[in-house]
Amino acid sequence: MKKKNLPVMVAVAALATGAAWWYWSNSTGGAAVAKVSPPVPVVLAKAVAQDMPVVLSAVGRAEAYETVTVKSRVDGQVASLQFTEGQHVRQGEELIRLDGNDFGLRLQQAEAALARDDAQLAKAKADTERYVALRARNFVSEEKVNEMRSNEAALTATRRADQAALELARSQLSYTSIRAPFAGVVGAKLVFPGGTVKANDTGLAVINRVQPLYVGFALPEKYLPRLRAAQAKADKAGLTVSVNLPGERQTTFTGKVRFVDNTVDAATGTILLKALFENRDEALMPGQFLNLTLNLDTLDNVVAVPSEAIQQGPDGAFVYVVEAEDKVAVRKIEVGASHAGATAVLKGVAADETVVVDGQLRLTPGAKVVAKKAAATPAATVAPAK
DSSP, rough: HHHHHHHHHHHHHHHHHHHHHHHHHHHHHHHHHHHOOOEEEEEEEEEEEEEEEEEEEEEEEEEEEEEEEEESSOOOOEEEEEEOOOOOOOTEEEEEEEOOOHHHHHHHHHHHHHHHHHHHHHHEEEEEEHHHHHHHHSSOOHHHHHHHHHHHHHHHHHHHHHHHHHHHHHHHHHTTTTEEESSEEEEEOOTTTTTEEOOOTTTEEEEEEEHHHHEEEEEEGGGHHHHHHHHHHHGGOOOEEEEETEEEEEEEEEEEEEEEEESBBBBTTEEEEEEOOOTTTTOSTTOOEEEEEEEEEEEEEEEEEEEEEEEETTTTEEEEEEEEGGEOOOOOOOOEETTEEEEEEEEEEOTTTTEEEEOGGGGOOOOOOEEEOOOOOOOOSOOOOO
């Protein structure tokens, strides 16, 4: 019976020995691995000292510096259009001509009435002079002289009234030639030859002055104190504003704030501002939406790091800083302004220190790191670490 169990006992002993060897080898091997954990690959960058603008971003809309819907000052019929749609016009340039036959005839009537008045007034003056001479010789009474003088005064008043009627007729005739009130770009035709227009009612065309041009935008009321402080510092120079078209950040236009509204919109909690742009090449058009950046101030010679390096924890913002032997340490920081992918660090990091930009999820304090090549991105404002 004992001989039959001998092979089984040998097999069990062998299995126990193998299990013990496997446990010992794995446990010792794991400890060795823990002691020689490979460095964590991360993207690094150098903190640099630079000037950092303090900016606010908003969405604005371009507005014409001046805009007017041209209307006629007299009733009439359109005789001809003197402009083409989208044309640049000068101040005083003729745009539309109305049929002026009726007004020309009224002018002739007024001229004839004035000529009649001149003739009657000339006779009245001569009669007055003659009767004054006769009165000096006692041939006529003083009452007759006064009658002649009254007649002359009445004719003088009649002439003045007819002179005003002549000027009115001449003005109405001039109104049949409708001209641009200022230089700008004329829009689409709103009337055509043969159409009837009503005085101060029918729109004929729209003219926009686009050189210069306004960009209106709104900022939350919480920025009003900083805005006022920045205005006081800028003085007459005005706050600088930069805009670009959505999707075209390469092309930037620079202007100055020229208007801050005198009240906060109670419905939205925002305040309206307008910036003036020269727009000499007319790259901006009224009605366009624009990405806008308002420069409130500049932080001089502050430490800047890539914005991706900044992490948020229970105690606030922090970064991983590479110290001796390529080991990282956690640094609590005080964050300032951000601009163009970089953030100012007011406390916690010194210039030329190296920070971790990417790969923070695998890091713990004291972990060793190795630099890896960053993915292709737009040019940063801080230098990558080598």
